Amino acid sequence: MCFGCIFSEKQEVSDKAMNKYDGTEKMVLERHVSDALIQAALEARTMAYAPYSHYTVGAALLTAEGVIYQGGNIENASYGATNCAERTAIFKAVSEGCRQFRAIAITGGMDGEAPLDYAYPCGICRQVMGEFAGRDFIVIVAKNTADFQEYCLEELLPYGFGGESIK
Ligand code: THU
Numbered sequence: 485m486c487f488g489c490i491f492s493e494k495q496e497v498s499d500k501a502m503n504k505y506d507g508t509e510k511m512v513l514e515r516h517v518s519d520a521l522i523q524a525a526l527e528a529r530t531m532a533y534a535p536y537s538h539y540t541v542g543a544a545l546l547t548a549e550g551v552i553y554q555g556g557n558i559e560n561a562s563y564g565a566t567n568c569a570e571r572t573a574i575f576k577a578v579s580e581g582c583r584q585f586r587a588i589a590i591t592g593g594m595d596g597e598a599p600l601d602y603a604y605p606c607g608i609c610r611q612v613m614g615e616f617a618g619r620d621f622i623v624i625v626a627k628n629t630a631d632f633q634e635y636c637l638e639e640l641l642p643y644g645f646g647g648e649s650i651k
Contacts, residue, residue, distance in 0.1 A: 501634070510636045511620045513587055517546070518634070521589040522626045524552045529591050532556030532569060541569035541592035541603055545577055548584035553577040570609040574616065587622035588613065589632075599627045610641040 501512045513521070521544045529542025534557055541557040555572030567575075570588060577585070592603025602625035605613070613621060617637050626632035 506638070510639075511622065512634050513622055513624070517587075518589070518624060518632065519629045521546055521552065521587060521624060522591065522629045522632060524554055525589040525591045525624075525626065526628070528554035528556050528569065528573070529593075530556075533558045534595060535559060536561070536563065538595040539592060540595050541590065543569040543573040543591075544589045545570075545573040545585055546587040546589075547577060547582050548586055549582075551582070553580075553582070568606060568609050570605050571612050574612055578616065583616055585613075585617055585621060587624065589624040589626055591626050602627065602633055605640065610637070611644065613637055614641055614644045614646060 500509050502509065524544035525542045527542065528544055529540050531554075532540035532542060534540045536559045539557075543555045545553045545555070547553070553573045553576045555569045555574070555576060557567065557569045558572060559566045569592070570590060573588065574585075577583075590603050590605060591599050593599035593601070604625055605623065613623070614637060619636065619638055621637040623635045623637055623640055624632050625635075
């Protein structure tokens with residue numbers, strides 16, 4: 485499904501909150517934007533392919549232009565070939581020329597059940613987010629649009645390894 489651009493004309497998508505990692509101010513999404521992103525992640529979850537773990541994950545990635553890319557986890561009989569939902573969404577966007585992202589919403593749970601817990605991104609997905617995301621990139625883990633947690637990537641990946649180290 486294409487969500488088109490979800491930004492309002494004013495482009496006001498962010499609010500402020502405290503970064504639990506270092507106590508500084510951080511950006512959080514406006515409610516109508518987080519709602520749309522979580523809805524898109526819940527929908528993406530229905531398209532996940534998880535016949536081995538039966539744990540389905542949906543992710544929705546918001547680009548700087550306000551476009552949403554969705555992704556589900558895609559498992560494989562050779563388990564190591566599995567791709568997480570977050571990376572599916574990120575790779576879809578990057579492979580279409582998009583490299584500037586504002587936020588990602590993630591939902592996960594057992595197949596056929598509503599999410600019971602927050603589905604935090606695995607370490608590999610945090611690293612891949614870090615490759616393309618700025619300091620203010622927002623990660624939402626959601627059970628539904630009314631029950632979610634919002635972080636900046638730095639809270640989830642402090643002291644991360646990045647490309648500047650190997651220049
Ligand atoms: N999974 C994700 O899609 N994202 C994560 O960040 C963690 C794990 C998937 C991979 C696998 O298909 C299933 O969840 C169980 O590990």
